[in-house]
Amino acid sequence: MTTINLNGAAPSVDESHVEETGHAPLLEVRDLSVTFHTPRGSVRAVRHASFTVHRGEVLGLVGESGCGKSTVAFATMRYLPTTAEVGGEIRFEGRDLNSMSSAELQSIRGDRIAMVYQDPGSALNPSIRVGLQIEEVLHAHRSMSRQEAQERVAELFESVGLPNPARIGQRYPHELSGGQQQRVVIAMALACEPDLLLMDEPTTGLDVTTEATILDLISELKDRVNAGIIFVSHNLGVIARVADRVAVMYAGQVIEEAPVRDLFSNPSHPYTAGLLSCVPAPVTGDGAVPLLRNIPGSVYPASAPNVDACLFADRCPIVQDICREQAPPEIVGASEGHPARCFFPERVNASIWGDPEPRRRRRREVGGTPLLSVDALHQYYGTDRKKFIFFGPPARRPVRANVDVDFEIGAGRTLGIVGESGSGKSTAARSIAGLERRTSGEVLLEGEPLARDVADRTDDQRAKIRMVFQNPAASLNPQLPIGHALVRSIRQARGLGRREARRNARALLDAVGLGGEYMERRPRELSGGQQQRVALAAAFAADPDLVIADEAVSALDVSVQAQVLNLITARQQREGTAFMFITHDLGVVRYISDDILVMYGGYVVETGPAETVLAPPWSPYTEALLSAAPIPDPDAEPSRIRLEGAVPTLRQPFKGCPFADRCPRNLGDLCDNTPPPMRVDPANEHHKILCHIPLEELAIEQRKAIETREKLVRR
C-alpha cells in the first residue's frame, strides 16, 4: 500500500495509518522544499514535493530540466550547499534525515544510502585504482581486512558484470570504457548493500548500446538486492524500462504519481499527457508523418514565488478559472494509488494536446544532380611526424575520424546520420561545413567542388550551407543581442542594408515563433529551446539550401524538441531546404529522415532511404542500435541484442571490419582480417550495407530473430 501525499500539508489520517501498519516505509519524503539563496535572488528548486519509496521497488523520478528531480535526489543524500534552505521531512526508516548530525549522516551515506551519479568519469578519482576506491568504502563502513575487502570487491565486480572481476580492480578509471566506469560506480554504491539507492541520470552520458546494457543490469539488480531505488531521468523510454512506479515532476512539484503501466496508458495530469505525446512516433506505413505535438510556453521559472494556483495553468490546454485561483488538491486519478495534482484528471487524454494530423508525405526520389555529394571523404587528425625535429612528444598515429565516407543529399531531403559517440558523424559534418580541413576526398555542392576551408569558399557557396549546433547556449554570442547573428547573416549573404536586414531578422524571429521584441534580448534571457530556435533562424537567414544540424535537438527537453523538429519540417516543406540531421536518438532519426546513414568507427556501415534502413536486412550494427533504443512503453519487450565493449579508438587502422570485435554476427577470421565489401540491396539500389554476410542471409536471420522475440512476448 502506498501512501502518497502530493498536497504539502500532511493530513493526520496518513500518519496514523503509518503507525498502524507498524513499520515506516523505507523513505518518506514529505512536503520537501529546497530553496537556494544566492546573492541574485532565491531559486526554488523544489516546492513541497512528497513521495514514498518502499523496499524492492524502483521509483522513477521524471521531468524536464529544471524541474527539481536531481535536487530531490541530492536532498535525500543531504548533499546540498550551505546556501540551500531545506524544508519538510525526509524520513529514512522513520528517522528524519534533516535533523541528523553530520556524523550520523556520514555513517548512513555510502552505507545505508548510496548514490550513482550521472558522470562516472567524475565520480571516480582518476588517480586511484578502481578496486582500491571501493575498498576504501568498505574500510570506512565495514572495517574489513584488506584480504576480505579485496574478495568482496571481486564479488561486486562480478555481480555488475565486469569482465575479469579479479583483475579489473587494478585498473585506473581512464583504462575503462564509459560503460565499465558506470558499472564500477554501481558496484561502489552496492558495496555496503545499501537499503536505498539513488541513481541520478545514470545512463544519460552513455551511448544507446551501452545504456541498454546498464539498464539490463539495473533491472536485474532490483530483483536481486532488497533495496529501494530512486531512478532520476529525463528520458521516458528509460523510465518505462526500469521503473515500477513513476513520479512526474514539474516546477519543483510532484504533479503525478502512478504505477508505470498506469502512467503510460492513462496519464491523469495534462503535463504528463503532453510529455508522452511529444515523443516522436515512428512513421506510418503510407509515408505520412504525423505532426508532433508540443507543450507551448516554458517551464514555470524557479525564481518565481510560490503562488496559490496551479503552476502549469499557463501552458495547460484544459485550464479553467479555478486553476488560477487555487492550488489543485491531490486527486486520486484513474485508479487507486494514482494521484495527480489536477482539478480535472478525468478530462486528461492525449487529444487535449491537439489531434495528430498527417503533416506531409515523404518526398519521393527526384532525379538530377544531388544537392551535395561527398566522395571518399577522409579526415585524419594529427600526423605521424614529430612536432619538432629533434625533441617534443613522440609521434602517434593519426586519429582516423572519417575513412572513405561517401554519400549524397538530394535537394529538399533530410539525411539522418546516426552512430554512437566517436563514430565520426560530427567530424563529417564539420568537414562539409569547412570548419575542419578534410584530409582528402571531394565535396561537391550542386556539382561544384567545395574548398576545404570555409574561408576559401565563395560567398554564394557559404550562403548555401549553414550549420546548427548541439549546445544552444554556446551557439549565440552571450555578449551580443539575439538580433546580431541574424542581421549579420542577412547582410553577409544578401547584401541588404542595416534597416532592411533588421526588418528581415524580425520576420525570421516571427517565423520561429519568437516575436520581433526578442531582437535586443541577450541569449541568457532565453530558455534553451528559445535559444535553439534563434540559432535555427540565424541558419535560415541566408536562405540556405542545406542546413547541417549537429545534434541540434539532443540537449533539449522532449516538449521543446518537438517544437524545434516541427520548425525544421515546416521550413523544409515551405522552402525545400535540405537537412543533414546528425543525432544519436533513433526516435528522432526515424521521425525526421528521408534517408539514413549509419556510421561506426569512422566508416559508413549502412546507408539508404529511411524505410529500407529501418527494415531488415540491417547491418549488424544498425540491428544492435535499433534494438538498444529505449521505447517509452513499459510493455515493449526489450530485444536481446546487447553490445559489450566500447567504440574503438581510431588510431589503429582496422584490419577487417570496423565492427568485428563487437559484432554479434561475427563470422570469425573473415570479419576480423578482411575489410568487408559494400553490398547493394537487390530490392533497392540505394540501400547499401557494409558487411561480409550476404544481405539475403542477413535478412533471413534478422526476421527469424524478430519472430522468436514476438513469440516470447505472446507467451
Place this chain on the structure above:
Amino acid sequence: MATATIDQNQPSPLSEAARTGRRFLRSIRRELRYAMATTSGRIGLPLVTFYILLALVGPWLAPYSPTEFHLADRFAGPSTTYFLGTDEFGRDIFSRVLSGATSIIGVSVAGTVLGLLLGTLVGLTMGYVGGKVDEIVMRLMDGLMSFPSLLLALLVLTTLGSSHINIVITIGVVFMPSVARVLRSATLSIKTMEFVQSARIRGEPALYIVFREILPNTMPVLTVEASVRLSYAILLASSLGFLGLGVQPPSSDWGLMISEGRSHIADSPLIVLSPAFAVSTLVIGVNLLAEGLREARELPKED
C-alpha cells in the same frame, strides 16, 4: 562580392567606436556590480574608489603645498596644524600623502592600461591565429617574462631615463607577456565555441571575429586580470620610487617618501608610516576588488 552595397549602409567609424566604448563601459559596470555582491568586493571597491577620488582631487584638498618648507617646524608631531606632522624639511606629511596619490595612481593605472592593451592585442591574435606564428611569438613573450619585473624596469629606466611616461611604458612592457598568456588561453577556449564557428560559416573576416565576437567574451577574465595587474603596478611604481627611479624629488611620491624618511624612522615614524599605510591600504583594496571580481564569476548568472 557584396561589399559595395554593404559599404553605403556602414555607419561612420566614429559612431561604431562610440558604441563599442559604451558597450565596454557597460560590461565593466556589470562586472563591478557582480563584485559588489561579494564581501571582498564590498570592502575593496569603496577603498579603491576612495583612492581614485583622492588621486583626482587630493592636491586641492591639501592644506599646504607638498613642497613648501616650514623650517621652524621640522619633525613636528601630529597636531591640528599638521595632521600627520612634518618631515626633515618641515613639509606637511598629510599634504604630501594627499598629493602623492595622483602620481602613483596615475602612473600605475596608465601602465596597467598599456600593459592590458598590448597583452590583449598579442594574446587575442595569437590565440586565434595559432600555429607557428603563435608558437614563436609566445616563446618571445616567455623570454620577456623570465626577467624579474623589477630588474627589467630598472634596465629600461636607466637606459631611457626616468620620467612619468617612461615608467608607464616600463610597466606596460613588463605586464604585456602575462596578460598575453591569460588572454591567449581565454581565446583558445572561446574560439572553439559554436558562435565563433557560426561566424566563420557566415564568412566573417578574422579581425571581425577576434574583436567583435571573441573580445567581449574575455571581459570577465580581463577585468580580473586588470585588477590583479593594477595592484602589481602600484607596488612596482612605489618600489621604483623607493629606489629613486620614479618621480624625482622634491615632488611627493609615496615610495620616495618612504625612502627619504627611512633615516628618521626612530624619531619620527609617521614620515614613513603614513605613505606606507597609504600604499598598503590601496594595494589591499585593489586585491580585495580583484578577489571580489573573481568570486563573482563563480556565482550563477542572473536570468
